[in-house]
Amino acid sequence: MLEALNFKNPGRSLLVLSLLLLSAGLPLSPFLVGASQFFLLLSWFIEGDFKNKWQRLKSNRVLHVFLILPLLHVLWLFNTSDYAYALHDIKIKLPLLVFPILLGTTNPITKKELNLILAVFVLAVFSGTMVTMSILTGVYPYHYTDIREASIFISHIRFGLMIAFVLVVLGKFITEALHLNQKNKALALSALFIWMLFFLVILQSVTSWVILFFLVFFLFFFYYKQITKAFLKIAGWLVLILLVVGTSTLFGVLIYNFYFKETIAFNELPNKTPRGNLYLNDTTTRTKENGHYVRVLISYKELGQTWPTLSQIPFNGKDANGYSIWATMIRYLTSKGLPKDQDGLLALEPEDIQMIEKGFASCVYRSKFIPYIKAYSILWELDRYFKSGDANNKSVAQRIEYLKAAGHLISKHFWFGVGTGDLNNDYKKAFAEINSRLHPENQHRAHNQYLTFFVAFGIFGFMLALSSMFLPLIWQGNKHNLMLISFVFITFISMLNEDTLETQAGVSFYIFFYTLLLFSSSNKK
Numbered sequence: 001m002l003e004a005l006n007f008k009n010p011g012r013s014l015l016v017l018s019l020l021l022l023s024a025g026l027p028l029s030p031f032l033v034g035a036s037q038f039f040l041l042l043s044w045f046i047e048g049d050f051k052n053k054w055q056r057l058k059s060n061r062v063l064h065v066f067l068i069l070p071l072l073h074v075l076w077l078f079n080t081s082d083y084a085y086a087l088h089d090i091k092i093k094l095p096l097l098v099f100p101i102l103l104g105t106t107n108p109i110t111k112k113e114l115n116l117i118l119a120v121f122v123l124a125v126f127s128g129t130m131v132t133m134s135i136l137t138g139v140y141p142y143h144y145t146d147i148r149e150a151s152i153f154i155s156h157i158r159f160g161l162m163i164a165f166v167l168v169v170l171g172k173f174i175t176e177a178l179h180l181n182q183k184n185k186a187l188a189l190s191a192l193f194i195w196m197l198f199f200l201v202i203l204q205s206v207t208s209w210v211i212l213f214f215l216v217f218f219l220f221f222f223y224y225k226q227i228t229k230a231f232l233k234i235a236g237w238l239v240l241i242l243l244v245v246g247t248s249t250l251f252g253v254l255i256y257n258f259y260f261k262e263t264i265a266f267n268e269l270p271n272k273t274p275r276g277n278l279y280l281n282d283t284t285t286r287t288k289e290n291g292h293y294v295r296v297l298i299s300y301k302e303l304g305q306t307w308p309t310l311s312q313i314p315f316n317g318k319d320a321n322g323y324s325i326w327a328t329m330i331r332y333l334t335s336k337g338l339p340k341d342q343d344g345l346l347a348l349e350p351e352d353i354q355m356i357e358k359g360f361a362s363c364v365y366r367s368k369f370i371p372y373i374k375a376y377s378i379l380w381e382l383d384r385y386f387k388s389g390d391a392n393n394k395s396v397a398q399r400i401e402y403l404k405a406a407g408h409l410i411s412k413h414f415w416f417g418v419g420t421g422d423l424n425n426d427y428k429k430a431f432a433e434i435n436s437r438l439h440p441e442n443q444h445r446a447h448n449q450y451l452t453f454f455v456a457f458g459i460f461g462f463m464l465a466l467s468s469m470f471l472p473l474i475w476q477g478n479k480h481n482l483m484l485i486s487f488v489f490i491t492f493i494s495m496l497n498e499d500t501l502e503t504q505a506g507v508s509f510y511i512f513f514y515t516l517l518l519f520s521s522s523n524k525k
Contacts, residue, residue: 011047015106016113018043019516023121026509027128027162028153033508037098044102053105062476066100066515068468069093072461079419086421092504099511109520117516118169118483125166126192128153129199136202145321147204158505160205161494163196164212165513168486170196201370206378209371211493213243218489219482226480254375258383261291262337273299273341287387289380290335290362298330299341306345310353321359331361392439399447399497401438405430406446409455417458426455445502449495452502476518484517 018040025032044053057063073090080086103109109117128151134140135150148156170193177186200208220236227233266283273279282295303326304315311325319325330340332355338344348356355366364376378396385397392398408430409418418426423445431443446452453465473488491500491510500506517523 009047011043011045012107014039014043014046016116019109019113019117020120022508022512023117024124026121026154026505026512027125027159030154030504033504037095037508040102041098044106047106049107056105057101060104062472062518063100063104065468065471065475066104066511067097068464070096072457072464072468073420076417076420076457076461079416080421081419082421082425084421085424086419089420089423089502092502092507095504095507095511096501099515103515103519109516111520111522114516114520114522115173119173121162122166122169122173122192125159125162126195128159129163129196132159133199133202147202151203154505155503156203156205157207157494157498158503158509160200160203160208161211161490161500162509163200163203163205164208164215164490165487167193167196167200167212168215168483168490172483204370204374206374207494207497210497211490213247214493215486215489216240216243219486222479222485223482250372250375254372254379257291258288258376258379259291262293264293264296266296269296273302273339274343275302275341277301277341279339279341288334288383289331290337290364290376292334292337294331294334297339297341299339300326302342303329303340303345306342310345310348311357313357319357319359323359325356328359328361329356332356332363335362335364390437392437392442398438398442398444401431401436402444402446403448403451404434405436405443406448406451406455408434410451413455413458415458415460417454417456417461420456423452423456445499447498449498449500449502452499472514472518476523478523481517481523484523487513487517 018036021032021039022036025036070090070093073086073093077083077086131140131152132150135142135144135152136147142150142152144150150156151159153159154162170189174186174189174193177183177189200212217240220240224233224236227236266281269279269281269283271279271281277299278301280295280298280300285295287294307315307326307329313319313325315326317325319328321328329345332352333340333344333348336344336348336352338347351366352363355363360366362376362380365373367373381394381397385391385394385400391401405427409426413426427445428440428443431438436443446455450462450466454462457465469492473484477484477488479485491514494500498506501510
């Protein structure tokens with residue numbers, strides 16, 4: 001692949017090296033991402049050929065459409081009062097201006113150059129997975145309280161999106177290797193593919209799981225007519241059926257265990273423990289943990305007497321997450337279907353005691369099946385939110401509050417939005433106006449890129465923003481370009497659940513690969 005570098009042409013070589021540096025920096029180093037853009041601009045000037053570049057800039061309507069989005073952020077300064085934040089936001093969005101111009105006016109990236117850039121990106125992402133895994137396994141000493149914090153180079157959500165795209169790239173490389181009868185290469189790439197899938201499960205990025213789930217369906221039906229071999233169609237159908245059946249079974253078991261596993265005759269509950277101490281039986285609060293009622297069969301006296309014999313942490317102390325350990329203990333005992341008394345505590349295994357000390361409030365978290373654990377935590381959050389109305393420190397439930405605030409702002413500023421720089425200030429006002437119970441530190445924006453554009457620019461700017469994102473693919477995208485179609489699908493679906501373009505990493509990832517794949521010679525229709 002190194003033959004893609006042409007050192008006889010310094011400008012071109014620096015261009016490719018800059019793109020290689022950028023592809024390596026995206027998952028590993030924000031500094032490399034920034035430095036590579038400087039070198040990319042330098043290579044553009046060194047390469048020269050400004051007459052042709054000017055002609056391409058004037059005649060390429062796809063390039064013009066790309067520029068609508070950064071231009072919107074400048075135009076909507078007219079509707080802004082917080083110019084300091086607006087300028088900060090425009091600075092973050094600069095790649096939306098830089099990459100379309102630089103990659104859209106220079107000579108198209110060749111297939112060899114593109115493969116080299118993608119290979120470096122795959123290796124960089126793989127390196128990131130190895131570092132994260134070394135943290136999770138304790139090989140590299142790094143303190144973290146949540147698995148998301150183990151992704152030290154980049155947000156675990158952005159990292160998950162990159163891994164999802166790497167899976168597509170590896171699939172393409174494996175197919176090409178098999179076509180060229182390079183069996184050893186295909187085997188090595190397949191092992192890397194399996195590792196990336198495994199790590200994506202370990203990373204617990206639900207957004208990436210959902211995207212991959214729908215990507216499989218999308219690609220199968222999008223390219224269905226191009227599948228000529230009957231056994232491949234049958235295999236495809238089997239995979240889809242297994243995905244649907246497996247997912248349905250997972251949620252069916254989860255809902256049954258959570259809501260229907262235990263029924264209690266509340267009027268028949270015992271009032272005293274076997275030792276004669278009174279039970280607290282709150283029959284009005286129907287909170288559940290793993291299908292069992294939390295606020296019944298509680299003897300604080302026996303818990304307080306027995307716990308010190310099992311743990312060094314005082315009964316009135318805190319668990320590793322900073323919550324009262326007695327509250328974590330009660331929920332954990334409930335999750336195992338045990339009474340919250342001396343007998344319940346003594347029935348716990350040493351591993352259960354350690355789980356309580358670490359702040360795990362359910363025995364479900366001892367399970368080895370990560371998708372079930374993640375689905376359970378989401379269901380528990382939503383159940384508590386809809387019963388109590390309190391979304392604080394519940395990531396999924398908080399997003400519902402964010403959506404409510406976004407809807408409130410859209411209803412007030414439907415036509416022209418709140419402006420480029422006023423998003424944060426207006427969201428704070430919106431949370432107060434809708435009487436949200438979210439604490440100030442938990443009040444954030446919608447976590448939906450489309451709604452963010454609607455809130456900022458109103459209906460007119462929102463339509464222009466969508467045009468800037470979708471029209472390049474419609475006008476110039478080649479439907480046979482699997483990587484381009486897959487990348488756009490991954491990023492556009494991610495924007496339903498994330499403000500993908502509101503961070504430097506997200507903006508650079510989106511516009512770099514979008515323009516790279518769209519303007520490359522491999523995308524000729």
